[in-house]
Amino acid sequence: NAGVMQNPRHLVRRRGQEARLRCSPVKGHSHVYWYRQLPEEGLKFMVYLQKENIIDESGMPKERFSAEFPKEGPSILRIQQVVRGDSAAYFCASSPPTGVENTIYFGEGSWLTVV
Amino acid sequence: KQEVTQIPAALSVPEGENLVLNCSFTDSAIYNLQWFRQDPGKGLTSLLLIQSSQREQTSGRLNASLDKSSGRSTLYIAASQPGDSATYLCAVTAQGGSEKLVFGKGTKLTVNP
Numbered sequence: 255n256a257g258v259m260q261n262p263r264h265l266v267r268r269r270g271q272e273a274r275l276r277c278s279p280v281k282g283h284s285h286v287y288w289y290r291q292l293p294e295e296g297l298k299f300m301v302y303l304q305k306e307n308i309i310d311e312s313g314m315p316k317e318r319f320s321a322e323f324p325k326e327g328p329s330i331l332r333i334q335q336v337v338r339g340d341s342a343a344y345f346c347a348s349s350p351p352t353g354v355e356n357t358i359y360f361g362e363g364s365w366l367t368v369v
Numbered sequence: 370k371q372e373v374t375q376i377p378a379a380l381s382v383p384e385g386e387n388l389v390l391n392c393s394f395t396d397s398a399i400y401n402l403q404w405f406r407q408d409p410g411k412g413l414t415s416l417l418l419i420q421s422s423q424r425e426q427t428s429g430r431l432n433a434s435l436d437k438s439s440g441r442s443t444l445y446i447a448a449s450q451p452g453d454s455a456t457y458l459c460a461v462t463a464q465g466g467s468e469k470l471v472f473g474k475g476t477k478l479t480v481n482p
Contacts, residue, residue: 258412287469296373296458296474297413310469345412349468358470360405362412 258361259328260346266367273333273340275364279348286329287358288321291343303329336368371396375459375473382449383481390444390476392459397440404433404444405458407475413458417444421464449480 259278267273279286288300290313299313303323314321318336323329333340343363372395382388392402401420405413417426417433419442425434432445446453456477460470 285468289470289472294474296472297460297470299469299471302469313469347413357415357418358403359415360413363410365410 258346258348258359260344260361260364262364263362264365264367266369267336268369269337270335273336273366275331275333275344275346275366277329277331277346277348277361279329279346280350280359282350283348283359284351285349286323287347287349288329288331289345289347291345291363293342297345300331333366336366338368341366341368371399371461371463371471373459373461373471373473375457375476377476378474379477379479381479381481384449384451386449386480387445387447388449388478390446390457390459390478392442392444392473394440394442394461394471396463397437398464399437400462400464402433402435402442402459402461403470404431404442405460407456407458416457446478449478451480451482453480454478 261276286303289297291297301314301321302310306325318334320332343365345363346361347358349358374393376391399421403418404416406416407413419426419435430447435442456475458475460472
């Protein structure tokens, strides 16, 4: 049973380009979360999605950032017109449907560098 | 707004020593608390999860305690080994159905051979 798979693991983008980060949850998990870890900072919640629905996006910056979790395929975190301050590690996590168990599994992260 | 603080930020100990990592949170209305391990350049591995109704959890050489009323948790590592070197993160989940985790900044542990 594969864990949470994130790709790319490392991504370099020039200022103004777009970054797309993909996350495939653990098989059978319907809840996906994205967290951001800035240098020397703790992980900060960004968004919580279930299939085709955004449940909580209270941690998402108001502009340039969007996330989706389509019926088929991985969850995507999209950052438009990247700036240097977007350089960070982006972690995806998944958990099973509510009531099954309450363990959350994290991927190994996608490291975004904006130059 | 929930805030999680971890002390110390970094800790260096000789191999074999027992050690305690501390975590405090400002809002005691939590659903659960988890301790994670993060290796450099890697993701997070869940070590122990304590439900709000529980006082402690144990796994091997690790023991985590929770005092919800005072907003504190400790992670005790017995007989530390160099392989324990990593950053240890504490995170809480709020009551009320929110499933998002609020993390501390972590304690970076180095166990010297």
